Amino acid sequence: MDKKQFTTQVLEAEKSLYHIAKSILGNDDDCADAIQNAVLHAFEKLHTLRNEKYFKTWLTRILINECNYMIRSRKDQVSYEDYYDTRTMAQEEDYSEVFEVVMGLEDNYRVPFVLFYVEGFSVKEICQILKLSQGTVKTRLYRSRKLLKEKLMGVYGYAE
Known part of the structure; x- marks a missing residue:
């Protein structure tokens, strides 16, 4: 190349x-x-x-x-200045609830979720990127969806 x-x-x-x-x-x-x-x-x-x-x-x-x-x-x-500036910026900017919920996920769940659903990587590619087994990646994607569903139900008040 x-x-x-x-x-x-x-x-x-x-x-x-x-x-x-x-x-x-x-x-x-x-x-x-x-x-x-x-x-x-x-x-x-x-x-x-x-x-x-x-x-x-x-x-x-x-x-x-x-x-x-x-x-x-x-x-x-x-x-303290960086913390205060970041906190002020977050209050001034209009982030969607979904973005905030996704960013609130633990790294173990957020990174595979973003790689799969936002960036369009396949499970196999995520396995290579994160050096995890296919089962682990699938489990983390499942759990991230479940956590997002629970948190978003709380935000929007939907019942199953």
Whole structure:
């Protein structure tokens, strides 16, 4: 794969990468940093890509690793100003209840849910990206749907 093909494929995956990073990190600035670092690492390690048709899956795995690294390195290091600004922004912006409920899921359920339902990855691709068994991915998708249903019933007041 040459530089032009790499650039084209990264641009095609840009929106998907943002959704995945947003589902893990939540903060737009952190998302941009994670995506930038993931693309840089992917470019540096492009020679390790075995099959070009799996480029998006490979790049997504790099992004998830980068997001997890950012979470580990910044754990318990939120300044009061950042907390206050984030809280104020969340109150001012009009997020849908569904988005808030999805973002409220634990990472184990939110990431597979976003990969499958928002980004359109297959269960097999999610298995490769998250390095999980097919049964585990299916179970997490089932549980995330069940949790969303329970929480959204509470929000909208529907009864079964």
